[in-house]
Amino acid sequence: MLGLLTLVIGLSEAPLSAQFFSDTNHPELEWFDIETEHFKVTYHTGLETFAQRVATIAEEIYAPITDLYQFRPKSKPRILCRDIDDTNRSAFYPTTNTIDFWATGITHDFDLRGAKTNWVRNILTHEFTHLVNTQTARKMPGRMQGLYLQTFLYQAENRREDVATGFPNAIASIIYPSEIAPPWFTEGSAQYMASGAQYDVWDSHRDMILRQAVLNGSLLTYDEMGVFGAKTGLGFENVYDHGYSLTLHIVNHYGETALKDLLRAMKPAWRYDFSGAIESVLGVTGRELYADWKATLEERYRIQQSGRSDQLAEGDLVFNDGYMNLHPRWSPDGKRLAFLSNAGSDYGRTALVVYTFADSSEKAYGPARTAIDWDAAGDRILHTNRSQPNKHGSRYWDLYTATLSDSSGLTAWQTIKGSVGLANPTPSRFDRLTYDGRAAHPQYAPDGNQIVFVHNLGGTNNLALLDVVSGKTRALTRFTDGTQIHTPDWSPDGARIAFSIFAPNGDRSIGIIPAAGGDWEYLVTSTKT
Secondary structure (H helix, E strand, O other), rough: OOEEEEEEEEEOOOOOOHHHHOOOOOOOOOOEEEOOOOOEEEEOOOOOOHHHHHHHHHHHHHHHHHHHOOOOOOOEEEEEEOOOOOOOOOOOEEOOOEEEOOOOOOOOOOOOOOOOHHHHHHHHHHHHHHHHHHHHHOOOOOOHHHHHEEEEEOOOOOOOOOOOOOOOOEEEEEEEEEEOOOOOHHHHHHOOOOEEEEEOOHHHHHHHHHHHHOOOOOOOOOOHHHHOOOOOOHOOOOOHHHHHHHHHHHHHHHHHHHHHHHHHHOOOOOOOOHHHHHHHHOOHHHHHHHHHHHHHHHHHHHHHHHHHHHHHOOOOOEEEEEEOEEEEEEEEOOOOEEEEEEEOOOOOOEEEEEEEEOEEEEEEEEOOEEEEEOOOOOOOOEEEEEOOOOOOOOEEEEEEEEEOOOOOOHHHHHHHHHOOOOOOOOOOOOOOOOOOOOEEEEEEEOOOEEEEEEEEEEEEEEEEEEEEEEEOOEEEEOOOOOOOOEEEEEEOOEEEEEEEEEOOOOOOEEEEEOOOOOOOEEEEEEOOO
């Protein structure tokens, strides 16, 4: 017996942030708007300078992106600027024509890609390209994400007059999506952007990941590149990485306009798969395109490998767990090595690990991010961690020390509170030095009385000092232009501090500043290298 036919129309799109994070309302903030020729920019208290910069950049990238893809949004896209956590969760929502833009630079919290361009231009252009591309290729208007048709078949029921049908014995479902672009193409084209607005580049980090995948025989298959599911964080990044490379392959062999043509080839109602769009535009199937790209990569990297076979230098492997092992730091006595690792975890969830050379042992002490440092006695490690939500629900980077000789864990009361969700307890071996400090990359002064760190606020970084005894802080620099700072370090006499500086124009250099305060100057200058 033929049963019920169900038709479900997707009306909205769940925000990416809602899938992975718990958003908190912030009634303490006041919100404002900036309206430009093509955009509406919404921002909260304290973000006016950042929002003005975003509005200017948005207007500069509008024409190059919309001209390439020959599509202009029907209404002004809204860019929502916020700085409520020390993280970057920027995303786009085509059904509401919105870009959610976070003011923490990705250069601190994203280690699988290089940082060679202005991060605000990079992320904003990336998300706007997504917004344009998605709406260009959609089959359905407005908030409709697709159609879902479903029917049931039922057993015949002839024995009782009071029973209308028997039990369901078959079900058939059909999903008809509005968008059919695979992740590798959506992310690849968003990283490529357009020739007139390219603020992302194929950097050495990406090339390392792709090169190792090719040489080790672990390149994602064509089908694996088409989904994000069933992958580790590195697998997720491989979709981005491989997709960017394959998109560059398309541009180099078929021209930039092929990207626009592929998007429009997905729009017809009768086209259900992306390979058909590839064949109609490029004249080859998706698998043939993949095979040609793969062969090109294998040839390139084999040539590179053979040219360096006599230059290999191999050290002694001491730790090979995880795929992100970062910021190594020798202990004062040279017998231990502290570093961050995502061993036993995934994505950027790194922990503080100490490796002891005498017995080849390692011990993880707890979550940590950015650069770390030892105290002079070699018993404490200074590090950054994202603290639990404050009274407004914001999670900021704060400074902590881990006492290695303290083996105590959680008390019974802490364990009980944690098990029922009343608190996220911290073992007594951890001492918190700042509260809502927004502090990263800490380093002890040679005398141990001060800590230099990077302060994050409103899309800009500055250097600051923390007095270890009083807990008071003071600013060393006063950038307001989106400058990013990394890994400050003291001179042996404690009189000066060197730091890595990433200017908004893309220049990466090394600066130096008196610890007592004053003007900073370049120690090493470079031009976008």
